[in-house]
Amino acid sequence: MPVDEPLYPVNLKLRGVPVLVVGGGPVALAKVRGLLDADADVTVVATDVVDALAGLPGVRVERRPYERGEVAKYRLAVTATGDPAVDGAVFEDAQAAAVWVNAADDPAHCSFTLPARIRRGPLLVTFSTGGRSPALASWLRERFEAEIGPEYEVLVDLLAEARAELVARGDSPVNAGWKVALDSGMLDLIREGDLAEAKERLQACLSSSSG
Numbered sequence: 001m002p003v004d005e006p007l008y009p010v011n012l013k014l015r016g017v018p019v020l021v022v023g024g025g026p027v028a029l030a031k032v033r034g035l036l037d038a039d040a041d042v043t044v045v046a047t048d049v050v051d052a053l054a055g056l057p058g059v060r061v062e063r064r065p066y067e068r069g070e071v072a073k074y075r076l077a078v079t080a081t082g083d084p085a086v087d088g089a090v091f092e093d094a095q096a097a098a099v100w101v102n103a104a105d106d107p108a109h110c111s112f113t114l115p116a117r118i119r120r121g122p123l124l125v126t127f128s129t130g131g132r133s134p135a136l137a138s139w140l141r142e143r144f145e146a147e148i149g150p151e152y153e154v155l156v157d158l159l160a161e162a163r164a165e166l167v168a169r170g171d172s173p174v175n176a177g178w179k180v181a182l183d184s185g186m187l188d189l190i191r192e193g194d195l196a197e198a199k200e201r202l203q204a205c206l207s208s209s210s211g
Contacts (some may be wrong), residue, residue, distance in 0.1 A: 001157065007130050015039035022066045022090055023080035024049030027104050031078045032059060033167060035079065037119060037190070043074070046081070072097035078114075080104040107131035116141035121153035122160075151190045158186075162202055177209030 017040050021032055022045030032053060035042050043060040044053065045067075052123035054061050066086055071077045073091045077100070079087045084106065091109035094101035114138035115128035125148060126139040163173045181202045189198035 007128070009128075011124065012038070012076070014076070016041055017044065017075045020071055020074040020077040021080065022043065022046065022077070022086065023082070023104075024053055024061075025080065025082070026050060026062075027082075028078075028080035029056075031080055031102075031104065031114070032056060034114070034117070035078070038074075045070075066175075069085050069097075071099050071101070073105060074099060077101040077104070077196040079102070079109070084109070103210070105134065116149050118145050119123055120148060120150060121156060123148075123152050123156050151187060151192075154190050154195070155187055158190075158199055158202060162199075162206060166206070175206055177206040181205035 014035065015038065017065070019035055019042050021035070021042060021044045021138045024044060027050070028046065029046065029050060029052055032042055032044065033056070036056065036058065037091065042048070042058070045062045045064060047063060047065055049061055049063060055058055066089065068089060071090055074160075077090060077094050079090045079101065080103075081087060083107075087103040087109040088125065089179045091101055091111075093099075094111065100111050101109070102112050102114050107113070113128065113131050114124035116133060116134070117123040117127070117140055125144070127137040127144075128139050159178070166173050166175070184200045184201050184205055186198040189201065
């Protein structure tokens with residue numbers, strides 16, 4: 001994939017989807033953890049596997065070299081070997097089998113890239129440079145990681161609950177009150193532990209806007 005090729009952002013649903021990871025070092029470990037966060041069905045193929053990766057529950061580990069063509073058995077693949085020859089072989093096989101593949105730090109052997117990300121429950125914030133500067137994407141993630149704290153997961157839950165209540169009443173969830181509520185300081189209330197007041201403020205903003 002050319003470095004300057006425009007990208008189309010998507011969020012994949014990987015629960016139960018078979019994914020191959022080729023490589024067993026620290027980079028592969030990080031990739032596998034991200035896949036497990038999405039409930040993917042992960043198989044690791046590598047001659048050497050770090051203990052932390054080998055000990056992850058729910059991951060099949062096969063200590064051997066990659067076998068040409070085996071990627072065709074999977075829906076998605078990630079390579080993290082640091083060996084361009086292996087990455088290239090997986091990429092060629094994946095292209096022939098219409099399997100999407102990502103190669104760590106090797107944009108030429110990628111059919112998709114992986115952004116740096118912050119995950120707070122269902123909230124997922126990503127940073128991507130299209131493979132041009134992974135360091136910048138990582139720097140941005142680290143910069144905003146403290147600011148986007150666990151309170152955002154609670155915020156998502158409150159908003160989802162309110163949206164479900166609107167739908168159950170037959171009201172449209174398309175409501176200008178969402179932005180008013182988010183600008184009302186309810187996030188600060190959540191940080192302070194005052195969930196009841198945050199919920200009341202949300203309901204007041206939605207009611208005022210719908211009325």
